Amino acid sequence: MQAAGAEEQNTQAGRPSVKAAIEQAAARLFAEQGFGATGVQQIVDAAGVNKAMLYYYFRGKEPLYDALIGQGLALLQSAVCVAEQDLNLPVDKRLKRFLATYLSLVAGNPDLAQIIYREALRVGEHERPAAVVQFRECVRRLAAVLESCAGELDTDTDFTLAAYSLFGMANMFIQRYVVTREALDVAPLVEHIVDLFLYGAGAKNY
Incomplete structure (x- = not known):
């Protein structure tokens, strides 16, 4: 429930949803650095979320x-x-x-x-x-x-x-x-x- 609520708040504020923010940050980093050189911490830092949110939506890198x-x-x-x-x-x-x-x-x-x-x-x-x-x-x-x-x-x-x-x-x-x-x-x-x-x-x- 907390993850869904956080996503709804972000969407209402005119920002990308949490899931979309993770996808956008990950796509940019994977494109720039490749899969092996990109870490979960880098992705969540770039997306402005914590690791729990990434694992909630995607289960891992x-x-x-x-x-x-x-x-x-x-x-x-x-x-x-x-x-x-x-x-x-x-x-x-x-x-x-x-x-x-x-x-x-x-x-x-x-x-x-x-x-x-x-x-x-x-x-x-x-x-x-x-x-x-x-x-x-x-x-x-x-x-x-x-x-x-x-x-x-x-x-x-x-x-x-x-x-x-x-x-x-x-x-x-x-x-x-x-x-x-x-x-x-x-x-x-x-x-x-x-x-x-x-x-x-x-x-x-x-």
Whole structure:
């Protein structure tokens, strides 16, 4: 009851709820320092709460980190949902809507983007199986979107590899953004990525 009451007080005062304050502080620290270098005491100090509140909501540092990964992947899933809508649109418009949503969500959540990008580079014993499964599901869904546009694309295309390639093209710009925190100019990036993905670089002597 005390934890719920404290959260209600903070929310009424116009501040983030206790849970949100913990998530925001943790996301910033995990993005800046990584999981291993970030301690529970650092998180609660940054959030302005005590350890009991963190353990009340998340049971520990690792469940908190997993919750943030889940939030980041949910952003990715919501972008894929956009591509799955309006099936009558041509492929270029569907991909532009997907990328515009994806890049805009990243621009609004740079700490989560940094955490997800770092996790995507983990392999072997350090990778988080649940995160890998969720990301692969996003790739599968995007590949299905591309396959549904087979009338506009080469039928010999490996749509799974194409989906990975599209994510890869976008993620290079995302990595630059999360490292430099320079403004992410979404509209021209979307045009560039889709044009390059669909039409190539236009090599004249290839």
